[in-house]
Amino acid sequence: MEEAHVRPARPLFTEHADLRRVLHRIESMLANPPDPAGRLPWLKDLCDRLREYKPRLDAHFAAEEDGGLFDEIEDHSPGAAEAARKFCAEHPELIGRLEDLIEAASRKAADDAGFQSLLAQARDLVHTLESHEERENDLLYRVLDGGDAALD
Ligand SMILES: [Fe+2]
Ligand SMILES: [Fe+2]
Secondary structure, three states, X not given: OOHHHOOOHHHHHHHHHHHHHHHHHHHHHHHOOOOHHHHHHHHHHHHHHHHHHHHHHHHHHHHHHHOOHHHXXXXXXXXXXXXXXXXXXXXXXXXXXXXXXXXXXXXXXXXXXXXHHHHHHHHHHHHHHHHHHHHHHHHHHHHHOOOOOOOO
């Protein structure tokens, strides 16, 4: 395995861990929704956390796309290149869904149907984001291990 595989991946693993901590705080909120009377302040808090998370995710995705890590994968592990491209292709949709969620949360739908719908939307997005980053980590581990096999 060439050393070039190792150096750029370490900051990305660290970034993934940092982002996961922020996402876990959002996930904890979603796991403990408030009583109806507490919904408005809870929604404001959720909105604040999502707005804090968004620029970090923007920067993270930009770094993955432009910072050369995926170029490294494509250059040194051709079997993983297609998977790397697919991850990058998922970014615009994830950002769009996050923007939609922030907008929905900022409308502060405190009626029951609107609130339950927002909860479902948020939980689904958090799950999808976690899955995206976990699959990227899996890819990176395989490349770091010298794996060059085609990936799922
Ligand atoms: Fe990504
Ligand atoms: Fe990532």
